[in-house]
Amino acid sequence: MPSLVVRPGVTVRLKLQPEHVPDFVVMACGSDRAWIRQPEWPLHIQLCVRVTQLAMPYAQVS
Incomplete structure (x- = not known):
């Protein structure tokens, strides 16, 4: 089962984020x-x- 690793430097997307909006970076x-x-x-x-x-x-x- 995959897990979501959230740590500084990782790129993430928000739920319902429009496709034209670039990924976010975790600070x-x-x-x-x-x-x-x-x-x-x-x-x-x-x-x-x-x-x-x-x-x-x-x-x-x-």
Whole structure:
């Protein structure tokens, strides 16, 4: 069973995130929260979201 690893530096998508919006980068994690940002944004601008708001990637089974 795949698991979602949320740690700084990992790229993630939000649930229901439009396809034209690029992936977010995780800046920090704590408890049930993740601070994410777009690479083009200034460093001081981040979003704090619950980990449950992150989209789970589909597992590729071979």
